[in-house]
Every structure is written in structure tokens, then in C-alpha cells.
Amino acid sequence: MKREKIRVLAMLAAFLLPLLALGVVLSRIHDRMAFVGRPPIPAGTRILILGDSHATDSLDPQRFGQACNFGSDGESYIHNYYKLRYAVRRLPSLRMIILPADLHSFSAFRSNRMLVTSEWARYVDYLEIGRLRGKWLHYARELLALRLFGFRGEYQRFLSCWLPGRCEPEVARIDRGFTPRPGFFIKKGRMERGRTRARRQLEGVDLFSPDMVLYFKSILDLAQRRGLTVILIRFPVTSEYLRVAERLMPIEDYYARIRAIAAAYPRVHLLERHGVLQAPAGRYFRDAQHLNLDGAAIFSDLIRADLEKLGLIEPEVQNQQ
Amino acid sequence: MSFLSLDFLLAAALALLVFYALPLAWRPGFLLAASLAFFALAGPVYLPLVILLTWADFLLAGRMPASRPSGRKRLLWLGLLLNVGVLGFFKYTLWLNSLLGAFLPDGGRGLAAFRGGLLLPLGLSYFIFKKISYLLDAYWGRLQPEKRFSRLLLFVVFFPEITAGPIDRAGRLLPQFEGNRDFVAADISAGLHQVLWGMFKKLVIADRLAALVDPVFQSPGQFQAQAILAAALFYSLQIYADFSGYSDMAIGLGRLFGYRLQMNFDRPYFALSIGDFWRRWHISLSQWLRDYLFLPLSFAFLRRFPQASLLGRKTEAQAYALASLVTMALCGLWHGASWTFLLWGLLHGVYLAAGFFSRRARRRVKKRLGIAGHSAWNRSWQQLSTFLLVSLAWILFRSESLSGALDMFARLLSPAGWFSGRARGLAEWSGAAGQAEFAVALAAVGALFLVETLQGRWRIGRALRSLQWPLRWAAYYLFILAVLFFGVFSKAEFVYQGF
Structure with missing residues (x-):
């Protein structure tokens, strides 16, 4: 009987090992x-x-000259911190970072959604986050699942990348990390859509989550140690979004708290540019709180002008472009 | 903890290793500890409750053989009162409160606040039904009351079954716990087959179909009747794949530990009538309802009206119709305290009664038309009509509110519902999920029906096991990769876990 058990166990192991190895390979291809x-x-x-x-x-x-947009959808200060840590190790030339300081930037809505994905696993030290949050086992398990079965449910990505000519267009669209997104926020039901987005991000959650504050300060600390200038930007949102947000949170107090944190660091600037591009309504937005391609072009110039006024960008840097 | 979570799969593998490493006599004890731990993970506060309730059953059933008939009856009623009372408190107080709260002094707010703050114990409806069947079987003398409390507790909380059944009978499972079953390699192989097949049904079929079905049931007003009908048909497949997938995993898990659990599905959409459907769908529940509700009700009616003939029908027919309606209404309420479940059950009761009353007329019509009862055409027609009737009833089951269900029926019944220009039609509905998603969903459903058709003729598992190992392993690898590539891994809950 004992021999029978060992035989079955050995067969299961012999079956599983190639499967797991294949899983690792497919997960890497997927990444x-x-x-x-x-x-x-x-x-x-x-x-x-x-x-x-x-x-x-x-x-x-x-x-902005020699700049790169290294952000991506759904990121919070936690991701930003690890991405910055990744970047400073590789970029001795780095002088400045630009970060959002929006109404939802410190919301627990983001820290609660700390997913383990193959994209973020490149930069984020999930085990460190697990230790800080007292959930080391949870993050270790998620990471293991990602390494072994990261390709699960991803048949569409495999099909599209294995069929000739399906992957290239995206490379052409994204330039130095910038993702131009067309579209206008001018359809019916704008108020409703603005309200839905604002509520999802701001309602019923801690709007100044300690987790976010911790990582925000970590970013500023790291930037200070490396001698980097930090630009915080309050990005434009539509009046529909802002109206709901005003009902859900004390906006002035919120920014006062951000300024108080930033004041402890010498090279931090907060640019509150949320009020621009409001007319004609929705012309420069693709939804309630995101600029479209046209809006991005104008807004980028505005921010560049602000940086010039602050003396942070040399005119010759622009001319090189 | 869901059967599909990595935590569960790792814990189950570890438990299996420990189980077979232990001496035979220790295994039931280990299994009990593992089952209690699994139960406690979902809500440790209810662990004392389930232990105390089982202890009560143990004492009450244990005293039955030595008691007089009247005393035995009292013991039974006490046990039933306890079990049904707990089920009723957790499952129906909120609903009853919403219906009758107006008559309470504080408008029912106190009770709603108290009950609303409590979670439902894991697998409540399932383990209460197991316990009731144990008491009734002991009362009727169908089984000898269990002598060891730990074994009865293991029967109640056995972890592969606790979440959503099967609702096994004590007479089947307890003897298996008694016999010291040793390691059988064939059990491991058969168990793994069934677990994998269950995963395929849940991850590749059910959850993929859910993405198509959910939008229609969430806002039926936005869809034309053809999209509603398609969603109802797809929901029939989704819930089957979901629940039978769960059942396959549960039964397969039991088999891995060497126990044979009750079969829960037998290709229900190949049923020839609604009665046949209930012999194939959620078998452990429908047999429970048949044995402990339908038959006692029918006999009670026949005893009360032995020679009567009401409305020109013989008493047997009346008894059948009445018992069907009551049984199915309670079956509906077992699923949840809401009007939609109650009406779903009642509709099935009506189907059963109508099927019973119309059987002679249907036979006459077929005879006149010259249709042979066993012909392929007749069987196909019966299967199709049964599937359509069941699918229409699922609308009530799945709808989020009674008004939503009525809205869907209204659209299906009115010509305007089929051609309403502003609502989304079939093409828009199927296109919303993407062509690839739709094609994969259809292919997966096709694979399911192909396998089930083949299953009707021969045993696929046995045929697979008889292959040379390189071929067999290649087939396993392909199947596992298909599940991994085409599965949907964002949902982990099974529909029937909620009941």
C-alpha cells in the first residue's frame, strides 16, 4: 500500500512539474x-x-524636452513610489518628477484596489507592501499565482499577438509613454456620468488614507535624497465632476493638508490648474475627468509655461525639441 | 473560501497528503478537524451553533429507538422545530419582517437591524436539510442512530459538501465514515477527472456566459425580446454549468478522500418532461423533497380524502397536483426568501401538475398524429419543449426583482417588445461582449453538449483512463491549458453558494 501511495505521488509530481514549468514560460511570454x-x-x-x-x-x-510619461491607468502613490525607485536606479540624468495631486489621489479607493498584475510586478515590491500591511502571505500567494499562471484567461492577448500585424499599431500610438486618447465629453447624460465617477472614487472611503500619505511622503523623501524637483499637478476636471466632488469632500481643507505635507520639502511645487479648458463644455475632455487629445496638447503647453516661469525648464531645452 | 481559490486548492492538496499519511483510524478525526476549520473560516461565531445543533440531533435521534411512538414523535418535532427554527431565523426573518413589519410596534426596525447585522452561517440550507433527513430517517427506522457524535458531526460539516451540497443522506455517508477505507489509486484519478471537469464548466462556460447574461438581467428595459430570450436560454446553461461544475468539484474532492458522494446532476437538459427534469436536476435536493415532503404530503392527502373526487378528478390526481404545488413552492423558498423564488417554485409546480393532468390528452393527440412515443422526433420535441419551459422559469429565478421579471415576460409576450427600436437587439447584445468572447462561449457550450451526448452512450472517464499514458497525459495537458487560457478568473463565487 505504501509503495502504491509513493507511486501515485511520484506520478502526480511528474505530471505537475512540466505543467508548472510551462506555466512559468507562458506567464513570461504573456508579460x-x-x-x-x-x-x-x-x-x-x-x-x-x-x-x-x-x-x-x-x-x-x-x-517638456527630455521627458518620459511613465504613468499608467489606475496607479496610485504606491505604484508611483516603486516606479520612481525603479527609475532613479537606472536614470542618473533624472532631475524632475511630475505627479498628480487630484481629488482622488489620496483616496483609499485606490489603496484598497492594490492588485497584483504582471505590469506592476515589474516595479512594485509586493512582498514589501505585504509586510507593511501585515498581509505578507496574501501578496506572496498572489505573486506566485502571477508567476505560474499569469497568462490565465488571456487567450485574446495571445491570439492577437500571434496573429501577424495585430500588435504593432499600439507601439506606434504610444510615444515615450504618452497615450493620446481622442473623444469628446459632449454626449447626453454628462451630469450622470460625472456623478457616477465622482461617487466611485470619493464616496464612502477615507479620502486621506494613511496608506497613501505614507507613500506620498516616501516619494518626496526619495526625491529629496536624489535632489529631484517634484511638481504636483491638480489636473482639470469637468464642472459636472467638480460639482459632485464639492458635495462629497471639503476640497479646500484637502489641499491645505497636501500643502502642509509638501511644505516640509524644499523642492516641491503644487500647480493647481484644474480650472482650465472648461469652455466650450466638454470640448477638451473625453470623459468627466480626463482630457482628450486636444486638451492634452493645450494643457501640456500650459504646464510647460508654468515650469518656465518657475525657472525649472531652460528655454534651450525646449528649443532642442 | 471558494473551491476555486488558490488557498483552497493548496490547502486541499495538503489535507490530502496528511490524510493518506495518517493511520486509518485517525483519518475521520483529521477530516472532522479539517472540516470544522473550513467552516470556521467562513464565520467562526457559528461553529458552536452547528456543534450544538448536531449535538441536539444526536441526543434526540439516539433516544428514538427506546421511546414509545408518542415519545418518538415528540422527539422528532423538537428536532424539527430546532432545525427549521434556526433556518427560518437566519433565512426568512428579514423577508417576513419586510412583509409583516408594519404590524410590529416599531415597524419591524428593531428586528431588521438585529438580523441585518448577522451573516448567514456557511451552507446553512444544506446542512439543515442533511440534519432533518437524519432525524426523519431515524424516526421512520430507516437507519440506526449514530453512536458516535464525532461521526455525525463529520456528516454534517464534511467540507466538500458544506458550501453547497450535495445534500447527502446519513444512510449513504455515515457507513462510509465507519468503514476504514484505505488508499485506492483509482479514486485519485477519478476524483481529479471530476474536479477538472467541474472547473471547466465553471470557469470556461458559466463565468463566460455570465458576462453575456448579467447585463440583460440587470437592466432588462434596455433590451429587445429576442435578446431577453437569448439571455434566458444562456442563463439556463450558465446556471447548469455553474452548479453542476461546483457539484463535480465537491464530488471529485470527496472521491479524492475515498468517499462517494451523491450524484447531483444527470444531464438535465436532455430531460423529456418537467418531472424528468427534476429527476436529473439538483438530484440530492429533489430526492430530499420527494422523500420528506412530496410523498408524506400526498399520503396525508390520500388518507384524509380516500374516496373523494373533486372537480371531476380522482383523489390521486388532486393529491399529486396539491403536493407538487406545495413542494415546489417550498423548493423555491428554500433557494431564498423572495417573491421571485416563490413564483419560480410555484411555476414548476404548475408545470408538474399540468403535465400530469394533460398526459392522456397529449397521448391521444400523438396517437391521432401518428407520432410514436419513442421516435427520435418525439424525443427531440420533448427535450426542446422541456428546455424552453425550464428556461422561461429561470427568468424568475435570476431576476433581481419581481418587477424586473415581469418586465421581461411582458416584453416577450408583446409584439412591441420584439421590435422596439430604441432597445438593444440580438446583434448589439451579442456584440457587446466581443466576437471572440461570444465565439468562445458558444464553443464551450458546444463542447459541454458534445461530452454530455457522448456520456449518454459510454463512460468517457473510463475510456480516457484506458489510453496509453503519453496520450492520456497529452490530453490532460491540453485540457488544463484550455481551462487556463479560456477560463474567466475574476469571479470566484458559485451561484448556489448564496443559498
Whole structure:
């Protein structure tokens, strides 16, 4: 009987090992496919744009000289911190980082959604997050699942990348991390859509989550140690979104708290540019809180002008472009 | 903890290793500890409750053989009162409160606040039904009351069954716990087959179909009747794949530990009538309802009206119709305290009664038309009509509110519902999920029906096991990769876990 048990156990192990090895290989192939549209940060980059979809959609790095937009959708200060840590190790040329400081930037809505994905696993130290949150086992298990079965449910990505000519267009669209997104926020039901988005991000959650504050300070600390200038931007939102947000949170107090944190660091600037591009209504937005392609072009120029006024961008840097 | 979570799969693998490493006599004890731990993970506060309730059953049933008939009856009623009372408190108080709260002094707010703050114990409806069947079987003398409390507790909380059944009978499972079953390699192989097949049904079929079905049931007003009908048909497949997938995993898990659990599905959409459907769908529940509700009700009616003939029908027919309606209404309420479940059950009761009353007329019509009862055409027609009737009833089951269900029926019944220009039609509905998603969903459903058709003729598992190992392993690898590639991994809950 004992011999029978050992035989079955050995067979199961012999069956599972190649399967797990295949899983690791397929997961790595999947990771590479997930990055088809995201080339590495160019060497010599001086300005690094971090943040979520607001930063990704709104700031065209070509308008800032040797800059790269390194943000991506759904990111929080936690991701931003690890991405910055990743970047400073590789970019001795880095001088400035641009970060969003939006109404939802400190919301627990984001820290609660700390997913383990193949894209973020490149930068984020999930085990460190697990230790900090007292959930090391949870993150270790998620990471293991990602390494072994990261390709699960991803048949569409495999099919599209294995069929000729399906992957290339995305590479062409994304330039130095900037993702131009067309569209206008002029359809019916704008108020409703604005309300839905604002509520999802701001209602019933801690709007100044300690988790976010911790990572925000970590970013500022790291930037200070490396001698980097930090630009915080309050990105434009539509009046529909703002009206709901005003009912859900004390906006002035919120920014006062951000300014109080930033005041402890010498090279931090907060640019409150949320009120621009409001007319004609929805013309420069693709939804309630994201600029479209046209809006991004104008907004990038505005921010560049602000940086020039602050003396942070040399005119010759622009001319090189 | 869901059967589909990595935590569960790792814990189950570890438990299996420990189980077979232990001496035979220790295994039931280990299984009990593992089952209690699994139960406690979902809500440790209810662990004392389930232990105390089982202890009560143990004492009450244990005293039955030595008691007089009247005393035995009292013991039974006490046990039933306890079990049904707990089920009723957790499952129906909120609903009853919403219906009758107006008559309470504080408008029912106190009770709603108290009950609303409590979670439902894991697998409540399932383990209460197991316990009731144990008491009734002991009362009727169908089984000898269990002598060891730990074994009865293991029967109640056995972890592969606790979440959503099958609702096994004590007479089937307890003897298996008694016999010291040793390691059988064939059990491991058969168990793994069934677990994998269950995963395929749940991850590739059910959850993929859910993405197509959910939008229609969430806002039926936005869809034309053809999309509603398609969603109802797809929901029939989704819930089957979901629940039978769960059942396959549960039964397969039991088999891995060497126990044979009750079969829960037998190709229900190949049923020839609604009665046949209930012999194939959720078998452990429908047999429970038949044995402990339908038959006692029918006999009670026949005893009360032995020679009567009401409305020109013989008493047997009346008894059948009445018992069907009551049984199915309670079956509906077992699923949840809401009007939609109650009406779903009642509709099935009406189907059963109508099927019974119309059987002679249907036979006459077929005879006149010259249709042979066993012909392929007749069987196909019966299967199709049964599937359509069941699918229409699922609308009530799935709808989020009674008004939503009525809205869907209204659209299906009115010509305007089929051609309403502003609502989304079939093409828009199927296109919303993407062509690839739709094609994969259809292919997966096709694979399911192909396998089930083949299953009707021969045993696929046995045929697979008889292959040379390289071929067999290649087939397993392909199947596992298909599940991994085409599965949907964002949902982990099974529909029937909620009941």
C-alpha cells in the first residue's frame, strides 16, 4: 500500500512539474506581450511623469524636452513610489518628477484596489507592501499565482499577438509613454456620468488614507535624497465632476493638508490648474475627468509655461525639441 | 473560501497528503478537524451553533429507538422545530419582517437591524436539510442512530459538501465514515477527472456566459425580446454549468478522500418532461423533497380524502397536483426568501401538475398524429419543449426583482417588445461582449453538449483512463491549458453558494 501511495505521488509530481514549468514560460511570454506598447524609458531622461490616467492622458512628454510619461491607468502613490525607485536606479540624468495631486489621489479607493498584475510586478515590491500591511502571505500567494499562471484567461492577448500585424499599431500610438486618447465629453447624460465617477472614487472611503500619505511622503523623501524637483499637478476636471466632488469632500481643507505635507520639502511645487479648458463644455475632455487629445496638447503647453516661469525648464531645452 | 481559490486548492492538496499519511483510524478525526476549520473560516461565531445543533440531533435521534411512538414523535418535532427554527431565523426573518413589519410596534426596525447585522452561517440550507433527513430517517427506522457524535458531526460539516451540497443522506455517508477505507489509486484519478471537469464548466462556460447574461438581467428595459430570450436560454446553461461544475468539484474532492458522494446532476437538459427534469436536476435536493415532503404530503392527502373526487378528478390526481404545488413552492423558498423564488417554485409546480393532468390528452393527440412515443422526433420535441419551459422559469429565478421579471415576460409576450427600436437587439447584445468572447462561449457550450451526448452512450472517464499514458497525459495537458487560457478568473463565487 505504501509503495502504491509513493507511486501515485511520484506520478502526480511528474505530471505537475512540466505543467508548472510551462506555466512559468507562458506567464513570461504573456508579460512580454503586455509590454508591447510600452517601450523602456529613454536614456538621458530628465523629467519623469508619474501618475494615473490623468497624467498619462494629459501630459505629452515631447513638450517638456527630455521627458518620459511613465504613468499608467489606475496607479496610485504606491505604484508611483516603486516606479520612481525603479527609475532613479537606472536614470542618473533624472532631475524632475511630475505627479498628480487630484481629488482622488489620496483616496483609499485606490489603496484598497492594490492588485497584483504582471505590469506592476515589474516595479512594485509586493512582498514589501505585504509586510507593511501585515498581509505578507496574501501578496506572496498572489505573486506566485502571477508567476505560474499569469497568462490565465488571456487567450485574446495571445491570439492577437500571434496573429501577424495585430500588435504593432499600439507601439506606434504610444510615444515615450504618452497615450493620446481622442473623444469628446459632449454626449447626453454628462451630469450622470460625472456623478457616477465622482461617487466611485470619493464616496464612502477615507479620502486621506494613511496608506497613501505614507507613500506620498516616501516619494518626496526619495526625491529629496536624489535632489529631484517634484511638481504636483491638480489636473482639470469637468464642472459636472467638480460639482459632485464639492458635495462629497471639503476640497479646500484637502489641499491645505497636501500643502502642509509638501511644505516640509524644499523642492516641491503644487500647480493647481484644474480650472482650465472648461469652455466650450466638454470640448477638451473625453470623459468627466480626463482630457482628450486636444486638451492634452493645450494643457501640456500650459504646464510647460508654468515650469518656465518657475525657472525649472531652460528655454534651450525646449528649443532642442 | 471558494473551491476555486488558490488557498483552497493548496490547502486541499495538503489535507490530502496528511490524510493518506495518517493511520486509518485517525483519518475521520483529521477530516472532522479539517472540516470544522473550513467552516470556521467562513464565520467562526457559528461553529458552536452547528456543534450544538448536531449535538441536539444526536441526543434526540439516539433516544428514538427506546421511546414509545408518542415519545418518538415528540422527539422528532423538537428536532424539527430546532432545525427549521434556526433556518427560518437566519433565512426568512428579514423577508417576513419586510412583509409583516408594519404590524410590529416599531415597524419591524428593531428586528431588521438585529438580523441585518448577522451573516448567514456557511451552507446553512444544506446542512439543515442533511440534519432533518437524519432525524426523519431515524424516526421512520430507516437507519440506526449514530453512536458516535464525532461521526455525525463529520456528516454534517464534511467540507466538500458544506458550501453547497450535495445534500447527502446519513444512510449513504455515515457507513462510509465507519468503514476504514484505505488508499485506492483509482479514486485519485477519478476524483481529479471530476474536479477538472467541474472547473471547466465553471470557469470556461458559466463565468463566460455570465458576462453575456448579467447585463440583460440587470437592466432588462434596455433590451429587445429576442435578446431577453437569448439571455434566458444562456442563463439556463450558465446556471447548469455553474452548479453542476461546483457539484463535480465537491464530488471529485470527496472521491479524492475515498468517499462517494451523491450524484447531483444527470444531464438535465436532455430531460423529456418537467418531472424528468427534476429527476436529473439538483438530484440530492429533489430526492430530499420527494422523500420528506412530496410523498408524506400526498399520503396525508390520500388518507384524509380516500374516496373523494373533486372537480371531476380522482383523489390521486388532486393529491399529486396539491403536493407538487406545495413542494415546489417550498423548493423555491428554500433557494431564498423572495417573491421571485416563490413564483419560480410555484411555476414548476404548475408545470408538474399540468403535465400530469394533460398526459392522456397529449397521448391521444400523438396517437391521432401518428407520432410514436419513442421516435427520435418525439424525443427531440420533448427535450426542446422541456428546455424552453425550464428556461422561461429561470427568468424568475435570476431576476433581481419581481418587477424586473415581469418586465421581461411582458416584453416577450408583446409584439412591441420584439421590435422596439430604441432597445438593444440580438446583434448589439451579442456584440457587446466581443466576437471572440461570444465565439468562445458558444464553443464551450458546444463542447459541454458534445461530452454530455457522448456520456449518454459510454463512460468517457473510463475510456480516457484506458489510453496509453503519453496520450492520456497529452490530453490532460491540453485540457488544463484550455481551462487556463479560456477560463474567466475574476469571479470566484458559485451561484448556489448564496443559498
